[in-house]
Amino acid sequence: MRTKIRSGSGLDFRRVSRCRVCGTKDLAKVIDLKSTPLANSFLNTPSEKESWFPLEVLYCNGCALLQLSHVVNPNLMFKEYPYRSSSSASMPQHFRELAQLISSEFMASSKQLVVEIGSNDGTLLAALKERGLQVLGIDPAANLARIANERGVETLPQFFDSDMADQIRERRGKAGVIIANNVLAHVDDLHDFMQGATSLLENDGILSVEVPYVGDLNQNVEYDTIYHEHLSYFSVHPISRLFSNFGLRLESVTRLDVHGGSIRVTGRKSRKKDSRIPFMEFEKRCGLNKVETYESLSGRIEYQKEYLKHTLGNLKSKGSMIVGYGAPAKGNTLLNVCEIGPETLDYVIDTTPEKIGKFTPGMHIPIYETERFRKDQPRYCLMLAWNYEKEIVLKERDYTGQFIVPIPSPKVLSQNNRS
Numbered sequence: 432m433r434t435k436i437r438s439g440s441g442l443d444f445r446r447v448s449r450c451r452v453c454g455t456k457d458l459a460k461v462i463d464l465k466s467t468p469l470a471n472s473f474l475n476t477p478s479e480k481e482s483w484f485p486l487e488v489l490y491c492n493g494c495a496l497l498q499l500s501h502v503v504n505p506n507l508m509f510k511e512y513p514y515r516s517s518s519s520a521s522m523p524q525h526f527r528e529l530a531q532l533i534s535s536e537f538m539a540s541s542k543q544l545v546v547e548i549g550s551n552d553g554t555l556l557a558a559l560k561e562r563g564l565q566v567l568g569i570d571p572a573a574n575l576a577r578i579a580n581e582r583g584v585e586t587l588p589q590f591f592d593s594d595m596a597d598q599i600r601e602r603r604g605k606a607g608v609i610i611a612n613n614v615l616a617h618v619d620d621l622h623d624f625m626q627g628a629t630s631l632l633e634n635d636g637i638l639s640v641e642v643p644y645v646g647d648l649n650q651n652v653e654y655d656t657i658y659h660e661h662l663s664y665f666s667v668h669p670i671s672r673l674f675s676n677f678g679l680r681l682e683s684v685t686r687l688d689v690h691g692g693s694i695r696v697t698g699r700k701s702r703k704k705d706s707r708i709p710f711m712e713f714e715k716r717c718g719l720n721k722v723e724t725y726e727s728l729s730g731r732i733e734y735q736k737e738y739l740k741h742t743l744g745n746l747k748s749k750g751s752m753i754v755g756y757g758a759p760a761k762g763n764t765l766l767n768v769c770e771i772g773p774e775t776l777d778y779v780i781d782t783t784p785e786k787i788g789k790f791t792p793g794m795h796i797p798i799y800e801t802e803r804f805r806k807d808q809p810r811y812c813l814m815l816a817w818n819y820e821k822e823i824v825l826k827e828r829d830y831t832g833q834f835i836v837p838i839p840s841p842k843v844l845s846q847n848n849r850s
């Protein structure tokens with residue numbers, strides 16, 4: 432029986448003893464990033480003390496799910512949340528395209544309800560609402576739910592679970608489409624989540640989830656995407672197993688460029704069997720269901736970390752000013768596991784109001800507005816938000832210094848690379 436960390440339980444974390452998809456105890460530790468603070472726990476002052484938690488990754492020999500060994504109490508991470516879906520140009524664009532797909536292909540009728548779990552500031556639902564659809568958002572972050580409600584997107588400030596699904600069903604009826612983007616990886620009790628989602632879904636309804644893809648994590652050594660919010664690192668295999676446990680058959684799997692490489696997986700209850708998904712064979716051929724793959728990833732992570740530290744050390748020893756571009760959650764894993772602090776980065780910049788004026792967790796680097804970077808024109812700029820490389824390079828085409836892109840393999844962009 433899984434110990435569930437309930438709100439008000441006082442528990443800060445629990446250790447994982449069974450796989451959250453298949454239940455086996457046959458879990459092997461494959462990656463150890465030591466301890467880090469919570470990736471989104473930005474500080475108000477540099478002298479504030481934050482809690483650090485072990486950041487270790489286990490591989491499940493039963494279903495190939497990669498997962499963290501420690502589950503931090505979600506109340507510590509998600510009740511106030513500094514990340515906004517609208518903080519880049521690329522994500523709202525991605526959601527506009529998804530809104531088009533939902534309304535043209537997922538919906539049987541425009542009268543159906545669309546529920547989004549983890550709806551953040553309502554970026555996707557606002558695009559759906561503009562198309563005349565009925566929408567309901569759910570997000571535990573009170574600050575984000577407030578922003579979404581203020582823009583006219585009804586949003587319940589709560590964690591989604593099966594009890595909540597029952598209440599929504601009673602009040603609003605079943606949903607024709609349920610969207611869960613960048614939220615499955617954050618959920619500890621996936622069985623309760625799936626129970627809730629499938630009980631809320633109409634019989635012919637569709638569940639669509641987007642998750643960062645473990646194939647990209649492995650191929651591009653995206654170790655910075657490992658942090659306490661991301662409890663699971665999915666391939667298609669464990670998702671299909673989870674879906675089928677709850678009577679959902681796979682309808683499609685699509686690769687996406689967002690967040691360093693993601694997949695969108697859709698499932699329907701009314702399908703008789705899974706549609707043929709070539710991903711399963713691809714994943715086998717790439718070794719995504721072998722423990723050795725992730726043991727080797729661990730070695731490649733060590734190499735990448737050393738390479739980045741060496742590159743920055745070299746530039747700094749010549750007296751160059753270096754700053755960071757973006758204060759994403761993943762940037763804090765990178766800074767903490769590589770121990771890159773204010774001795775290396777003068778500051779980082781970010782566009783998000785919730786982050787500006789704060790300090791990065793662990794390394795305590797100040798966060799300023801983008802204007803500061805444009806005024807200073809630092810010699811080098813470490814692109815912590817490397818997943819928006821194209822967007823940033825285009826936006827900062829007047830920057831006279833050089834970007835350092837840390838993932839997949841640290842590279843210093845020349846002016847030529849950028850034009």
Ligand code: DWN
Pocket residue numbers: 514518519520613660661690756757758759760761762780781782783786816818819822823826
């Ligand atoms: O699952 C999660 C993913 C999907 O999103 C979360 N747990 C939280 C979040 O992860 P992240 O914080 O690593 O996401 P992003 O989208 O890579 O964050 C980019 C950051 O960079 C934001 O704080 C905004 C900032 N930024 C900026 O300041 N100027 C971004 C761009 C493109 C810019 O031009």
Ligand code: ZN
Pocket residue numbers: 450451452453454455491492493494495496
């Ligand atoms: Zn498993």
